[in-house]
Amino acid sequence: MPASVETTTVDPSHNQSAPANAHTPARAEEGAGEPAGGEALRPHAEQAFAAELAALAAQDDRTRPARWKMSPWAVATYLLGGTLPDGTIITPKYVGPRRIIEVAVTTLATDRALLLLGVPGTAKTWVSEHLAAAVSGDSTLLVQGTAGTPEEAIRYGWNYARLLAHGPSRDALVPSPVMRAMAEGMTARVEELTRIPADVQDTLITILSEKTLPIPELGQEVQAVRGFNLIATANDRDRGVNDLSSALRRRFNTVVLPLPESADAEVDIVSRRVDQIGRSLDLPTTPDGIDEIRRVVTVFRELRDGVTTDGRTKLKSPSGTLSTAEAISVVTNGLALAAHFGDGVLRPSDVAAGILGAVVRDSAADRVIWQEYLEAVVRERDGWTDFYRACREVSA
Ligand SMILES: Nc1ncnc2c1ncn2[C@@H]1O[C@H](COP(=O)(O)OP(=O)(O)OP(=O)(O)O)[C@@H](O)[C@H]1O
Numbered sequence: 001m002p003a004s005v006e007t008t009t010v011d012p013s014h015n016q017s018a019p020a021n022a023h024t025p026a027r028a029e030e031g032a033g034e035p036a037g038g039e040a041l042r043p044h045a046e047q048a049f050a051a052e053l054a055a056l057a058a059q060d061d062r063t064r065p066a067r068w069k070m071s072p073w074a075v076a077t078y079l080l081g082g083t084l085p086d087g088t089i090i091t092p093k094y095v096g097p098r099r100i101i102e103v104a105v106t107t108l109a110t111d112r113a114l115l116l117l118g119v120p121g122t123a124k125t126w127v128s129e130h131l132a133a134a135v136s137g138d139s140t141l142l143v144q145g146t147a148g149t150p151e152e153a154i155r156y157g158w159n160y161a162r163l164l165a166h167g168p169s170r171d172a173l174v175p176s177p178v179m180r181a182m183a184e185g186m187t188a189r190v191e192e193l194t195r196i197p198a199d200v201q202d203t204l205i206t207i208l209s210e211k212t213l214p215i216p217e218l219g220q221e222v223q224a225v226r227g228f229n230l231i232a233t234a235n236d237r238d239r240g241v242n243d244l245s246s247a248l249r250r251r252f253n254t255v256v257l258p259l260p261e262s263a264d265a266e267v268d269i270v271s272r273r274v275d276q277i278g279r280s281l282d283l284p285t286t287p288d289g290i291d292e293i294r295r296v297v298t299v300f301r302e303l304r305d306g307v308t309t310d311g312r313t314k315l316k317s318p319s320g321t322l323s324t325a326e327a328i329s330v331v332t333n334g335l336a337l338a339a340h341f342g343d344g345v346l347r348p349s350d351v352a353a354g355i356l357g358a359v360v361r362d363s364a365a366d367r368v369i370w371q372e373y374l375e376a377v378v379r380e381r382d383g384w385t386d387f388y389r390a391c392r393e394v395s396a
């Protein structure tokens with residue numbers, strides 16, 4: 001870089017024609033009773049939990065890293081839940097080992113980036129969104145990784161009308177979410193990092209090691225200011241598609257998110273999320289739903305683990321992942337069925353079709369595995385007769 005290089009700032013108002021994935025952040029009004037994005041189908045974390053975030057920031061007297069909205073301790077409390085001195089209840093967002101979240105938050109306060117790794121549906125995206133919301137108050141500086149993600153989505157693009165009219169200038173440059181995060185000292189997010197082609201991934205190496213993003217066309221650079229860091233997520237099952245280069249991997253601290261350790265933990269996760277999603281869809285809350293949730297979780301866990309809960313019967317595992325995320329959607333669909341076409345109470349017939357769809361993907365082998373499970377396990381189990389009948393009906 002020549003000595004004449006100037007360090008510039010990025011004008012965040014240039015989003016209108018931003019490259020793929022960049023969009024205007026809708027920042028939460030801190031402390032506002034009604035969350036911003038009131039009519040949004042799915043408000044961002046910082047909007048949905050604006051009151052909790054404001055309460056945490058207000059009562060947090062621990063040291064905050066530069067430009068953080070709260071201390072690392074408060075960020076961990078936001079994710080794991082707790083009760084504040086004034087009695088405000090912080091709901092748990094992540095249910096799992098406390099240490100994992102502590103390591104993740106601490107990483108964000110260092111000069112290393114954070115890589116969340118795990119099998120599908122282990123809350124990688126969910127944790128990344130909530131971390132960004134708590135640390136920077138904005139979870140929208142996001143690049144979605146795909147096989148077609150271009151370098152511009154990570155670096156910057158151009159507004160071609162301005163470029164043609166006035167030549168290359170700061171005005172014609174369209175910053176990527178990562179560039180904006182660097183300039184403003186915020187948290188950037190990259191989803192599904194390993195799906196991005198290897199040469200495009202490598203764009204991140206300079207950003208993460210030099211903390212700078214050169215703009216050769218203008219002889220300038222954007223230097224990351226304090227507070228900038230990056231959270232990437234990657235799926236275990238995609239490994240090998242576009243493996244991370246070891247050079248890039250060294251820039252990350254890797255945190256592996258595990259599957260829920262016990263059935264109780266998984267039931268807890270599913271019922272919490274179903275409750276939240278149900279409220280956003282105006283579905284009635286069903287008091288008796290918990291039995292059906294427990295059943296869905298039991299079926300998923302047994303098939304996933306290849307053995308029944310009592311350890312007596314070995315099972316074959318189907319090709320699908322049967323993740324917690326899928327259990328959540330099976331139950332949510334069941335609740336919608338019960339609300340719109342039943343009496344509002346979640347019953348075996350409301351979840352049977354959803355379970356079948358999750359277990360039997362496209363292969364004939366899955367169907368055989370399901371039938372065997374149905375006849376050998378479900379049929380024999382006390383209190384499962386209704387569920388057995390409902391499954392027989394949809395499997396026919
Ligand atoms: N341990 C957990 N604690 C809280 N919520 C969880 C947990 N595990 C899964 N979930 C829920 O599962 C849903 C799916 O999670 P998410 O989309 O973040 O998974 P993912 O790991 O990114 O999956 P993928 O690899 O398919 O992208 C979220 O709604 C999240 O709330």
Ligand SMILES: [Mg+2]
Binds near residue numbers: 124125126233
């Ligand atoms: Mg994800």
